[in-house]
Amino acid sequence: MKRKKILVYYRYFGMTLGGGEYLPLTLIAELQKTCDVTLALDRTGNLERAVSLMGVAVDLSRLEVVKVMPPGYRKTSCTMFEAFLRSRKLKRLAKKADVCISLANIMDFGKPARHVLITIDVGDSAFDDFVAGRKASLARRIARFAKDRLLRPLLGMRSRRDVFADPRERIYPNSQYVKSLLESFYGKFNGRVFLPPTLFDGSACGVARDPLAVLFIGRIAQSKRIEEMMRIVEEARELTGKDLKLRLAGKMDDNPYSARLRALAATRPWISFEGVLYGDAKTRFLFSGAYALHVPPTEAFGISVTEYLKAGLVPVVADRGGAKEIVANPELEFSDPGEAARILAKLVSDAGFRREQKRRCAERAKAFTKEAYMAHQREIVAEMLDERPRPAR
Numbered sequence: 001m002k003r004k005k006i007l008v009y010y011r012y013f014g015m016t017l018g019g020g021e022y023l024p025l026t027l028i029a030e031l032q033k034t035c036d037v038t039l040a041l042d043r044t045g046n047l048e049r050a051v052s053l054m055g056v057a058v059d060l061s062r063l064e065v066v067k068v069m070p071p072g073y074r075k076t077s078c079t080m081f082e083a084f085l086r087s088r089k090l091k092r093l094a095k096k097a098d099v100c101i102s103l104a105n106i107m108d109f110g111k112p113a114r115h116v117l118i119t120i121d122v123g124d125s126a127f128d129d130f131v132a133g134r135k136a137s138l139a140r141r142i143a144r145f146a147k148d149r150l151l152r153p154l155l156g157m158r159s160r161r162d163v164f165a166d167p168r169e170r171i172y173p174n175s176q177y178v179k180s181l182l183e184s185f186y187g188k189f190n191g192r193v194f195l196p197p198t199l200f201d202g203s204a205c206g207v208a209r210d211p212l213a214v215l216f217i218g219r220i221a222q223s224k225r226i227e228e229m230m231r232i233v234e235e236a237r238e239l240t241g242k243d244l245k246l247r248l249a250g251k252m253d254d255n256p257y258s259a260r261l262r263a264l265a266a267t268r269p270w271i272s273f274e275g276v277l278y279g280d281a282k283t284r285f286l287f288s289g290a291y292a293l294h295v296p297p298t299e300a301f302g303i304s305v306t307e308y309l310k311a312g313l314v315p316v317v318a319d320r321g322g323a324k325e326i327v328a329n330p331e332l333e334f335s336d337p338g339e340a341a342r343i344l345a346k347l348v349s350d351a352g353f354r355r356e357q358k359r360r361c362a363e364r365a366k367a368f369t370k371e372a373y374m375a376h377q378r379e380i381v382a383e384m385l386d387e388r389p390r391p392a393r
Contacts, residue, residue, distance in 0.1 A: 004035045004385060007097035009068070009090060011104045013046040020118055020303070022197040024103045025056040026374075027116075028063065030381050038064040040093055042086070043073060053278055066093060080147065084155045099385060108158050112168035114384045116194060120178055120300040124160040130185050131298060164189045172380065175301045175322040194380050198306035198368040202283035213245045213289035214344065215313060217282070218304050220252035220273065225295040226261055228337055230271060232293060235341035237270070240348050246293075249274040249285050286311035291347060293340070294323045302326055309365035314357050316343050326368070329360055 008031070010024040024039075031037050041047070044067045051058045068089040069082065078086065091110035094100045100113035105122050107115065120131060125144055129136050136144070148159040163169055164186040171191035173179040179193050214233050218224055226248065233246040252258045252273060265271040277285050292308040292315040301322035308315040309326070317323040319333035327333070331353075334340035347354050366372075 004098040005096060006031050006035045006037045006385075007040060007090075007093050007100045007109070008037060009040045009100075009102045009104060009107055009109075012041050012043045013050040020196070021050050022054060022056070022199050022303075023116070023118060025051060025054055025058055026197050026199070026377060027101075027103065027381065029057050029059075030377055032059055032062060035099075035385070036062070036064075038066060038093065038097070040066045040068045040090060042069040043067060068093075080151065080155075084157065087155075087157050101384060106160050106163050106171070108163065110156075112166070112170075114170045114172065115163070115191075116172045117174045117178060117300070118196070119174075120181070120298065122160055122182075127160070127182075127185050131181060161186060166190075170384070173300075175325055177320075177322050177325050178300045195373070195376065196301050196303055197373050197377070198303055198310070199370050199373065200283075200286070200307040200310055201370045202286065202311065205280070205284060205287065207284050207287040209290055209312075210245065210288060211290045212242055212348070213247055214291045214293055215247050215249070215286065215289040215308070216293055216304075217249045217277070217285065217307065220248055220250045220258065220261065222257045223296065227264065228295050229293050230261075230264055230268070232295070232337050232340045232344065233270075234268070235338065236344040236348065239341060239345035242348050243270065244344075244348065245270045245272070247272050247274055247285070247289065249277045249282070251276050283311075286313070289313060291316065291344060293344075294318070295340070296323075297321050299323060306365075306368040309361050310368060312358070312362065314347055314354070314361050316340055316347075326364075327361070328364055329357070332357060332361075 008024065008028060013021060028037055028039065044065055047065065048060060051060060068086050070085065073082070087108050090107060094109040094111055100109040100111065102113060102115045103118060105115065105117050105119065107113065121128065125140070126136070148161070152159055164171065164182070167190050169190060171189050172194035173182060173191065174194065174196050176193055182189065216229060220226060230246060233244055237244045252261070265273065274285060286307055290313065292313045294302055294305050294315055294317045297318035297320040299321045305315050305317060305323045305326045314332065315327055316332050316334060317327050319335050324333055332343060334343055347357060
C-alpha cells in the first residue's frame, strides 16, 4: 500500500522543553509508522536535542525537515508580512502532501487541513478580547477589519473566522474548556477535543515526601501568577501555624519580574527555586512533596497538573480553565487566593479530608496514563488520515 505523504507544521523547539513539545514528537512517531512525514519549522535548531531528552521514538533519518521562515528569524510572533511568507511556504509544501497538519493552532495551507490547538491563543485578536472580557476600541476594531477583510484576502490568506466556518477543516481544541469558548465565539465547527500528551509516568524511586511541601513546575513567569502563589502559601502558613514550603521548578528569565520574585524569596526562607529539571531529577522533584498549586484561571489545559496527579500530589487549582477540567473536583477549586489558602490549610490540618482528596486524585490520575493518551492519539491519527469513520463525541 502506498504510504501517504504528511506535512506537519510546528513552530520550533526551544532550549526549555516541556509537556508541549511531547505533542509534535509523539504524533510524528505515530505517523511515521505508516506515512512519510515532512516537518516544517519556523526554525530548525534543537530538534535532535528534543528527541533525545523527551525519549520519543522519532526516526530522524526518515524525517524531512524544512525551515519555513527566513534566515535569522528568532521571534515567537511575527508581522503580517512574515505571516504571509510562512503561509506562502506552507502552501508550496502542501501541494505535495496528502494530509496537512498544524500543531501550532490555525494555519492556512491553501487546502483543507487538520489544526491541533496547543494554546488558547488561536491568532485572532477578536477572540482574545472575548476570552479576556475586553471591549475593543473603535480603532482596534477598524484595524482588525482592515487586516482580516482587506489585507488578508489581498495576500491570499484566510482569517481565523473563515477557517473555523469551513466544514472541510478539522479543528482539535486541547480541552473541553477551549472548545466551549471557541463555540461561544465562532459557533459550531468541525472537530473535537484532543487532550495534549501527558507522558509522565514516574515512580517514587525511594524519594521521601515532605508532608509540608507545596510544588510548582513550569515557567517561572508572570503568566503563571507566581507572586499570587507565594501569597497563598504564606496565608496557609498563617492559618495553620505549620512550616509549609513552596518549591518551584522551571526556567526563570532574567527580567524585572524574576528580580522581584527573588527579592520576595530572599525574605522568605520557605520559598526555593529548583531550576529547570528533566528526567530523573524531575521525577524526584514531583515525588518530593504533598501538594501542588496551579493558579492561572484561563489556561487551555495544564500538562503539569496531570503530572501532579500522577505523582501522588494533591493539586489546588483555579475554578476556571483547563486545570479545573483535569482535577474534576470542586473541593480543590478556588475562585480567589483566600479560598485557595483555606483549601490548602484544610488539607494540611484535616487528616480525613486529606486522605479523601488523595484517594480522589489517585483515581483521577488513571485518566491521564501514558497508555490512555497513546490509545487516544492512535484514534485521532486514524481520523486525521481518514482511515476510519470518526466516532461521535
